[in-house]
Amino acid sequence: MIAVEPQRIQSILEAYPPEKRFALAILQDIQHEFNYLPEGSLEVVSARIGTPVAQLFALATFYKALSLVPKGRHIIKVCDGTACHMCGSSSLLVAIKQLLALEPGGRTDDGQFSLECVNCVGSCALAPVMIIDDAYYAKVNTEKLALILDAYRPGGEHDE
């Protein structure tokens, strides 16, 4: 039933004792491994630790860090907290839409990028803030944006 190599999920499962309290940790690891929770993975987790599938689904839909649809290779997070909003995060979102045809919550057709709007990431002095994967970009404007994104396009310097 699993679309994505079952043994990879299996080894994640085996890293934890089969107890309900590890549900979130396991889901996070699966998310990390595949960039989403592949179809059927909730069932396998449920069978191992005994948490009902419905409750795992509740976790998967509650936490923004978990996703049931595939995410892009690179995840762009644009902060839209108060400070970043005032400093022009919405124009970043417009620019991203123009450059990548990408809206918050979406993924580009080639699977290279997905975009999320997040709330204050605690770096207001650097507003507007954009995060790609684990890298923070400060005081981003539309010119900078285009250059940053290019580095993450296929073959770009940050696209590994």
Add this chain to the structure above:
Amino acid sequence: MSITITIDGKPCVCEPGEYVLEIARRNGIFVPALCSLKPVLTERGCCRVCIVELVEDARSKVVVSCIYPVERECEVFTQSEKIVRERGMILALLKLLAPDATLIAQLAKAYRAPDLDRLEPNPEGGTCVLCGRCVEACSLLGTSSLAAVNRGVSKEIATAYHAPSATCIGCASCAGVCPTDAIPVVEDGAKRTIWNKDFELAYCEVCGELLGTVASLEHAATAAEVEPLFLCPVHKQKVLAQHLAHPYKP
């Protein structure tokens, strides 16, 4: 050691640790409650409709009566000005959340909920107040097919992936405990449809009385480690009595 509290002026004897709502009920004082369904389900304290004012050492506070344990002597007021105002607001908000729920509309009217014209009612309409009774009932049965999914304004009760659940047995217990009849159960004589899944209905083999779904009878039988009997209580008794009377007959 028992203590005595007063509720709306009436002295009520209770044990420390008892919840205010239970004490009120036992003494014939009505406090509206939406999400509590004792003793069938555990108290959840999420609808806030059951709030009361509690005065202790000349200090007053608003408490959620279904989950507030009484520890010492106090005075409880279920209809004070403050309670009428705050409960009215809670009901007004619940009415915006579940604009199609008759019970909520009735409660809102009975408890003089204000009209909150400045707020939009839930654009999708609906009757669910997200009390979670259904989720707990399903989990108590060991089926756990339901959960509160998503969050914030898009929170809703659903099965995993919103798909027919592998564990659902169509017992409709969720619908049975729902205070606002928010869970549709459709029956056409041969099958029952609930949570996007169809179930074959079971009837008493002798008199034809409707027993529920085949899957729910099988689930109960498995839990009790017996074979499922498709008999109503009356005929089950008769068949068993016959069996006892003639134990050696093939």
